[in-house]
Amino acid sequence: MTRTDMAASPLRKEDARLLRGQARCVDDVHLDRMLHAVFIRSPMPHAEIVGIDGSAALAAGAALVLTAADLPFIDKPWVVRYWHPKIRNGMPKFLATDRVRYVGEPVALLVAEDRYLAEDLAALVEVDYRPLPPLASVEDARAPGAPILHPEWDGNVAAAFRLEQGDADAALAGSVHLAKGRFTFGRQTPLPLECRGVVADYDADRGDLTVWMSTQAHYNVRQNLATVLGLPEYQVRVIAEDVGGGFGAKSRTYAEELVISHASRVLRRPVKWIEDRLENLQATTHSRGVTTEIEIGCDAEGRFTGLRASVVLDLGGYVFTSGIMTAEIAGAHLPNCYRFPHQQIDVQCVGTNKTPIATYRGAGQPEAVFPIESLVDRLAKRAGLAAAELRRRNLVTPADLPHRLGTTIAGLKVAAESGDFPALFEAAVADSGYSEEVQDLPDGRRLAWGLAAAIEASGLVNFETANIRIDGAGLVTVFCGMTTQGQGQPTTYAQVCAEALGVQLDRVAVRMGDTQLVPFGRGAFASRGAIFGANAVLGAAQALRDKALGCAGQLLQCDPGELRIEEGRICRAGAGPTEIDLAAIAQAVGPGGQLFSGDAALEAQYVFKSDQPVTYGMTVHVAQVSLDPRTGFFAVKDYLVAHDAGRVLNAMIVDGQIVGGAVDGIGGALFSELLYDGEGQLLTGSLADYMVATAPDVPRLRLVHHETRPGTNPLGVRGIGEGGTIAPGAAIANALSRAIDPHGSAQEAGLSVLPLSPERVFAACRAAGR
Amino acid sequence: MRLHCEVNGEAVDREVEPRMLLSDFLRHELRLRGTKVGCEMGVCGACTVIVDGEPVRSCLLFAVQATGAAVRTVESLAGSDGLGPLQDAFHRHHALQCGYCTAGVLMTLQALAERGALPREEGAVREALSGNICRCTGYQNIVDAVLDVAS
Numbered sequence: 001m002t003r004t005d006m007a008a009s010p011l012r013k014e015d016a017r018l019l020r021g022q023a024r025c026v027d028d029v030h031l032d033r034m035l036h037a038v039f040i041r042s043p044m045p046h047a048e049i050v051g052i053d054g055s056a057a058l059a060a061g062a063a064l065v066l067t068a069a070d071l072p073f074i075d076k077p078w079v080v081r082y083w084h085p086k087i088r089n090g091m092p093k094f095l096a097t098d099r100v101r102y103v104g105e106p107v108a109l110l111v112a113e114d115r116y117l118a119e120d121l122a123a124l125v126e127v128d129y130r131p132l133p134p135l136a137s138v139e140d141a142r143a144p145g146a147p148i149l150h151p152e153w154d155g156n157v158a159a160a161f162r163l164e165q166g167d168a169d170a171a172l173a174g175s176v177h178l179a180k181g182r183f184t185f186g187r188q189t190p191l192p193l194e195c196r197g198v199v200a201d202y203d204a205d206r207g208d209l210t211v212w213m214s215t216q217a218h219y220n221v222r223q224n225l226a227t228v229l230g231l232p233e234y235q236v237r238v239i240a241e242d243v244g245g246g247f248g249a250k251s252r253t254y255a256e257e258l259v260i261s262h263a264s265r266v267l268r269r270p271v272k273w274i275e276d277r278l279e280n281l282q283a284t285t286h287s288r289g290v291t292t293e294i295e296i297g298c299d300a301e302g303r304f305t306g307l308r309a310s311v312v313l314d315l316g317g318y319v320f321t322s323g324i325m326t327a328e329i330a331g332a333h334l335p336n337c338y339r340f341p342h343q344q345i346d347v348q349c350v351g352t353n354k355t356p357i358a359t360y361r362g363a364g365q366p367e368a369v370f371p372i373e374s375l376v377d378r379l380a381k382r383a384g385l386a387a388a389e390l391r392r393r394n395l396v397t398p399a400d401l402p403h404r405l406g407t408t409i410a411g412l413k414v415a416a417e418s419g420d421f422p423a424l425f426e427a428a429v430a431d432s433g434y435s436e437e438v439q440d441l442p443d444g445r446r447l448a449w450g451l452a453a454a455i456e457a458s459g460l461v462n463f464e465t466a467n468i469r470i471d472g473a474g475l476v477t478v479f480c481g482m483t484t485q486g487q488g489q490p491t492t493y494a495q496v497c498a499e500a501l502g503v504q505l506d507r508v509a510v511r512m513g514d515t516q517l518v519p520f521g522r523g524a525f526a527s528r529g530a531i532f533g534a535n536a537v538l539g540a541a542q543a544l545r546d547k548a549l550g551c552a553g554q555l556l557q558c559d560p561g562e563l564r565i566e567e568g569r570i571c572r573a574g575a576g577p578t579e580i581d582l583a584a585i586a587q588a589v590g591p592g593g594q595l596f597s598g599d600a601a602l603e604a605q606y607v608f609k610s611d612q613p614v615t616y617g618m619t620v621h622v623a624q625v626s627l628d629p630r631t632g633f634f635a636v637k638d639y640l641v642a643h644d645a646g647r648v649l650n651a652m653i654v655d656g657q658i659v660g661g662a663v664d665g666i667g668g669a670l671f672s673e674l675l676y677d678g679e680g681q682l683l684t685g686s687l688a689d690y691m692v693a694t695a696p697d698v699p700r701l702r703l704v705h706h707e708t709r710p711g712t713n714p715l716g717v718r719g720i721g722e723g724g725t726i727a728p729g730a731a732i733a734n735a736l737s738r739a740i741d742p743h744g745s746a747q748e749a750g751l752s753v754l755p756l757s758p759e760r761v762f763a764a765c766r767a768a769g770r
Numbered sequence: 771m772r773l774h775c776e777v778n779g780e781a782v783d784r785e786v787e788p789r790m791l792l793s794d795f796l797r798h799e800l801r802l803r804g805t806k807v808g809c810e811m812g813v814c815g816a817c818t819v820i821v822d823g824e825p826v827r828s829c830l831l832f833a834v835q836a837t838g839a840a841v842r843t844v845e846s847l848a849g850s851d852g853l854g855p856l857q858d859a860f861h862r863h864h865a866l867q868c869g870y871c872t873a874g875v876l877m878t879l880q881a882l883a884e885r886g887a888l889p890r891e892e893g894a895v896r897e898a899l900s901g902n903i904c905r906c907t908g909y910q911n912i913v914d915a916v917l918d919v920a921s
Contacts, residue, residue, distance in 0.1 A: 018872060019860055661908075
């Protein structure tokens, strides 16, 4: 499989139905006798629940009102994929029991004949709250005498741990130049355009449950539905056929799918719940929300000596079902793509009365890259070096590989095993036109460049399943344990299968997003679609090819080693095609065929499993901004992303992922912030308040591809779903800082909080002008 | 209330609740699932349909406000011989990923195309797209698809 073949970029097989409006998202599912649900959510950030009275709603026509007291499984544990040993419990119940800990927490469920009626009736459910003092910030949570959110959370700390290598204190003390700062990455949310939703249909007679939902992680949902509701796992089916974006918001199980499924079981009717945007902003997990105090040093030659940091996550009211993954990665990735011989990183997750934190595209990596890459620019000033030069002197080189970052994720030592970071860096600098000279424009504005380099992790969560079947007409179907939210898997998996098996691309169909397809899988998150999904498809296709060639050898009475498959036909080495094709083999293998030996079909299943926990790559983002220092008004004028995707399966799709991710990151750096008031009320409850990038906000992005092959997987691919989102905050902040303070005379430009809102930039301009 | 209108060229005559939104009527009553809903308040543009030639947010209209009007949804764009020109350009330029915003983007552009107002310059295309949020593509390939069709 050569890169040229695969990078030919066939257009997407899945487009036509999406373009015609034929996608079937969860709200497009309509079942006979289906009822509609709304959740009654806490309007209080912190309160005791004194009582809940649904009688008026029931009297007015509600089909069902459920509270925690009505859930027989209320004390059952969640099934989580991975758990950090330092987490001190504090997971939510499926509905709030005696206390609510954030605005939007589900308290009760109401079911009625239609959604409009359900919303009317929900207003009749009376919940009696006794307010408790809200912890609206980490400072509130740490104040003496602050109420403790969960009994195990001593000091409202939900988890704390240290990542350590060498002696950072001594290394910093012995440094020639030092820089330190305090950086905050504001709270954000993944914001898929489709909100979450569930349709549950419990069949009481068969005792099985079918759930349609908008999720990235259908198998984890199935595990939870089976164990929490007490159903056989293979009688629970979770279908996520078309999903309108995920970005980490849907990569875990939420309480809603369990409660809706239970309601269907109680009512013996299908029940639909579709999250509205207010609920989405309140109750779908948030992310970022990290403050990092960090100090780094270098010697007289500009070589990094040590790194000491304290990473504090504003966790919200609960540890949610993906644990504290983002805090772990935010800490573990601080050394970034550099050699830091000594480091000491303290990570603390502090409970507050806000929505729980979980993953969002990048998952802790943007939170790490913003502080370290901002601080490298500041240290360069102190050391009298160009910011690019200081990076050059410290980048991990090919000679350093495998390079251990010195930190761990999920208890595993993380290491970059491949790549050419200096070459990628130089390509980014050269191709972008990056310069550290600030250009003064005649109208008083300034043009300045900034860059940020980043290590890029992909492929966490370590296996995936594919099954490939060939029918009697020779048509190939790939079944995979993945889901798709538009990342192109139906096309790239078909490419990988077609290439490995030896069939035409248009003969291959891909099915995924249904737990009935393969016994177990994972889903689409952690940039694992290519590394795990495509390698599972490769393994299954190779096994199926060998099986088919073995059958062909029997039919042709020759050594299978002399045979190969081309465009679905069996060919002899050195000779032309035979009369046998995959259709004939499929017919021969199946029941009634001459080679039948008990197999139902010509098929092969393969689970790709890797012991390498993470595949690392590198990306460099270069931004040019224009700034009016009098007003603080600025715009991103030019933007370049250099990246290493490993082997490119479909260049069109890879580029789409990089550009889409980077624009999401740019919007996040410029606009997106979930704001709470001092009482713990969410102020940004609509898309008029919570902003993301729109088309005029961003320039045309330029891409630079630099390809090296990782050894972590047979295809030699790296994940590319998240890399674009990792570095924009740091790159743009560095450009703006340079524009604000062109000669480095001010102490620090002070752009240490994301997003770079107008008031923050204006304040930094004012500070530099004094 | 009684609602008479035309949807994708077919006459519709239905009894609807006065408060039913046009988006819900199209999606759940007529089962035209191509129109999507993203914010319920007219910001994201996903629910854009064409009413009497104008692009409108179907989440901001009551169904009964379409009385007497001709409504067109994304389902009207493809003919029996294949995708429409904008749809085809979106396919060729990889201008969609999850596809959830796509119907609204297409109908916004279709309304411009029908009056010959599809922009031919990148900045103007980006302005034309400013009322549609796409979370996947970063807009760049949408811009390219529009420029392709407009030229």
